[in-house]
Amino acid sequence: MEPLSIIVRTICDIFAWFLAVFGAYVIIHGHLSPGGGFQGGAVVATFMALLLVSHGGKKLLSFVKPGLYSWAETTGLLLFIGTGFAGLTTAFFYNFLAGEGGLFGAVVPLGANSGILNSSGTIAVMNMAVGLEVIGGLSLIILYMFKGIRLYDDTGREETGHDR
Amino acid sequence: MKKSVLFLIALLVVVGTLWGALDGIHPFGEVDKAPMDDYYIENAQRERNVNNLVTSVVFDYRGFDTLGEAAVLFTAVCSVLAVFRKGGYD
Amino acid sequence: MTGNMPFLVVGILFFLGLYSILFERNLIKIAIGITLLEASANLLLIVLGYRNGGSIPVFTLAGEVETMVLPTPQALTLTAIVIGLATSALLLSLIMMLYKHYGTLDVREIRRLRG
Numbered sequence A: 001m002e003p004l005s006i007i008v009r010t011i012c013d014i015f016a017w018f019l020a021v022f023g024a025y026v027i028i029h030g031h032l033s034p035g036g037g038f039q040g041g042a043v044v045a046t047f048m049a050l051l052l053v054s055h056g057g058k059k060l061l062s063f064v065k066p067g068l069y070s071w072a073e074t075t076g077l078l079l080f081i082g083t084g085f086a087g088l089t090t091a092f093f094y095n096f097l098a099g100e101g102g103l104f105g106a107v108v109p110l111g112a113n114s115g116i117l118n119s120s121g122t123i124a125v126m127n128m129a130v131g132l133e134v135i136g137g138l139s140l141i142i143l144y145m146f147k148g149i150r151l152y153d154d155t156g157r158e159e160t161g162h163d164r
Numbered sequence B: 001m002k003k004s005v006l007f008l009i010a011l012l013v014v015v016g017t018l019w020g021a022l023d024g025i026h027p028f029g030e031v032d033k034a035p036m037d038d039y040y041i042e043n044a045q046r047e048r049n050v051n052n053l054v055t056s057v058v059f060d061y062r063g064f065d066t067l068g069e070a071a072v073l074f075t076a077v078c079s080v081l082a083v084f085r086k087g088g089y090d
Numbered sequence C: 001m002t003g004n005m006p007f008l009v010v011g012i013l014f015f016l017g018l019y020s021i022l023f024e025r026n027l028i029k030i031a032i033g034i035t036l037l038e039a040s041a042n043l044l045l046i047v048l049g050y051r052n053g054g055s056i057p058v059f060t061l062a063g064e065v066e067t068m069v070l071p072t073p074q075a076l077t078l079t080a081i082v083i084g085l086a087t088s089a090l091l092l093s094l095i096m097m098l099y100k101h102y103g104t105l106d107v108r109e110i111r112r113l114r115g
Helices: A006-028 A037-055 A066-086 A122-152 B002-024 B035-048 B053-061 B063-083 C002-023 C027-048 C071-102 C107-113
Strands: none
Touching: A006 A037, A006 A122, A037 A122, A037 C071, A066 A122, A066 B063, A122 B053, A122 B063, A122 C071, B002 C002, B035 B053, B035 C071, B053 B063, B053 C071, B063 C071, C002 C027, C027 C071, C027 C107, C071 C107
């Protein structure tokens, strides 16, 4: 696709960063508020979609490194499985960090409360791992499906599609 | 003509099946017995120190499901990358 | 009868998805039908887990709550949504490759051309 007009490019440049920060908030507060790794990862992956639609593939694909997203995906999956294996002295997927003090180990008061960020044990770690995996996976899907559009280009032009 | 007959047959089959299945379902909003979910609501805060019960079910009580689901997501991403790999399909 | 309206919505969604899978000829419309079937299954799970007057199963800043909706159907629906997203991406990728191979999206043409 060719780049869209300068109004769309400016607005997408600004709001892509806000969406990325909001997605990171949803991932990190996954054990306190509605949301979690999957939803926050999908929101962060919108970053790549906005930039790709507004700037076009020629500009963006020249400096985006797919290896970074591939690394994010494999690291997220390995961290998830590794956290599951870390509690193996009791059981697989045992929550060995909850209520112990230390990292993510605060004790939550019963009933409605205002939320403690340093609580919930391995659940927070797994939220971050799954969020990393979803960020990498969805960004890779968007990038490679966009590259797949170029397979239909028979006219000799560099970019297909229309704008404005 | 043939298409409309097929459409009517499919409509009757689906409506009949769903109508029969409605008898075995509790009315909307009146869950009578849910001991597992009541256990989660009562005890998840004390056992797992977490406020969001859905997250506790997804990542702790039923972590195996999420493990398989993450593997499915990884496999789907790998398949998309294999479909659009460089050099085409032939 | 109007209290059971969500089940009716599930039935209508299911039937629309089944109709577009059975009778449409365009591959994109068949993919939309599969997505509609997934949506109806997810909506059925959510509707089965609802309690009258229930709030969301989150304790952060909840106030005074008496009843909560069931958390397990919501968790399983979350899993099903992400799997549906991944399979939809794979489905659309395969449809793109079919369009490159055959030059059409009509299932009759695709069946007729090269076995």
